[in-house]
Every structure is written in C-alpha cells, then in structure tokens.
Amino acid sequence: MPFVRIDLRRGKSAEYRKTLGEIVYKAMRDLINVPEDDKFQVITEHDPGDLNHAESYLGNRYSSDVVFIQITLNAGRSTEMKKAFYKRIADDYQSRLQGRPDDIVINLVEVAKENWSFGNGIAQYAS
Incomplete structure (x- = not known):
C-alpha cells in the first residue's frame, strides 16, 4: 500500500x-x-x-544532510498515529544513523484505495 520516496544528498553509503x-x-x-x-x-x-x-522553517534548521521522505498511502490514519510515526522516524534516524532530527522532512500523500495496482493491471484494493 505505501509507496515511499526518499531523497537525500549524494555520497551516503549503500548501508546508510x-x-x-x-x-x-x-x-x-x-x-x-x-x-x-x-x-x-x-x-x-x-x-x-x-x-x-x-x-530554516518553523523552528527547524536544515543542514546539507536534509532528507525528504514522501509516502503515498491509503487515507484513514488518525492525526495521533501520524505524529507518533513522524517522531519515530526522526528518533530512529538520530539513534541509528546519528542524523539530526531537524533534517527529516516527511510528507504523506493520502489516496483512495482504488488508486493502486500491484501488478497485472489489476486494482487489487478496488471494491
């Protein structure tokens, strides 16, 4: 269901x-x-x-290591779920990759379920 795009500065290792x-x-x-x-x-x-x-924007200062994360996913998650999700990514980025939480920019794009095909030209989630 989610399709994730992550954009970052060139030069990070494959492991990173x-x-x-x-x-x-x-x-x-x-x-x-x-x-x-x-x-x-x-x-x-x-x-x-x-x-x-x-x-900088809204109190965040960005470095050259800014990471843009855009996720297209089905609509329907609560604001509380989204806030916890954003926080987890920033926290894990800091703890696992020693990155700055300010450098994580996340955008969710919510769509209806019929907007997906996972192969064979079939809209698997369409009712």
Missing part, C-alpha cells in the same frame, strides 16, 4: 541508505498499520545543487 529505508518501513509497520512485506521504496541521491530548500 538501506538503514534509512528500514527505519521508515519499521515505523510504518509498528505505528500506521502497514502489513508485512508491503514495502515499496525508491531511494534517490542528488547532487547538492539539486536539493533546493530553505535554511
């Missing part, structure tokens, strides 16, 4: 990128009711000039 993806996947499994094996991620590195962002 894999761990970042696992941080997001585990938080989805633990906090926003994502089933096992529902893991679809694209992790893309960019040259420094290709990430254009403010130096």
Whole structure:
C-alpha cells in the first residue's frame, strides 16, 4: 500500500541508505498499520545543487544532510498515529544513523484505495 520516496544528498553509503529505508518501513509497520512485506521504496541521491530548500522553517534548521521522505498511502490514519510515526522516524534516524532530527522532512500523500495496482493491471484494493 505505501509507496515511499526518499531523497537525500549524494555520497551516503549503500548501508546508510538501506538503514534509512528500514527505519521508515519499521515505523510504518509498528505505528500506521502497514502489513508485512508491503514495502515499496525508491531511494534517490542528488547532487547538492539539486536539493533546493530553505535554511530554516518553523523552528527547524536544515543542514546539507536534509532528507525528504514522501509516502503515498491509503487515507484513514488518525492525526495521533501520524505524529507518533513522524517522531519515530526522526528518533530512529538520530539513534541509528546519528542524523539530526531537524533534517527529516516527511510528507504523506493520502489516496483512495482504488488508486493502486500491484501488478497485472489489476486494482487489487478496488471494491
């Protein structure tokens, strides 16, 4: 169900990128009711000039290691679930990758279930 896009500065190791993806996947499994094996991620590195962002916003100061996470998923999760989800990702990013929590920017894009096909041209979730 969720489709995850993670965009970050070029130069991080394959292990770093894999761990970042696992941080997001585990938080989805633990906090926003994502089933096992529902893991679809694209992790893309960019040259420094290709990430254009403010130096600061809403009290957060961003470094050159800013990470943009966009997740397209079915609608229906509570605000409380989303807040816990955001916090878990930032906390795990800090503890597992020694990253700055300020550098995690997350955007959820909620869609109706019929907007998915997981293969064979079938809308598996459409009723």
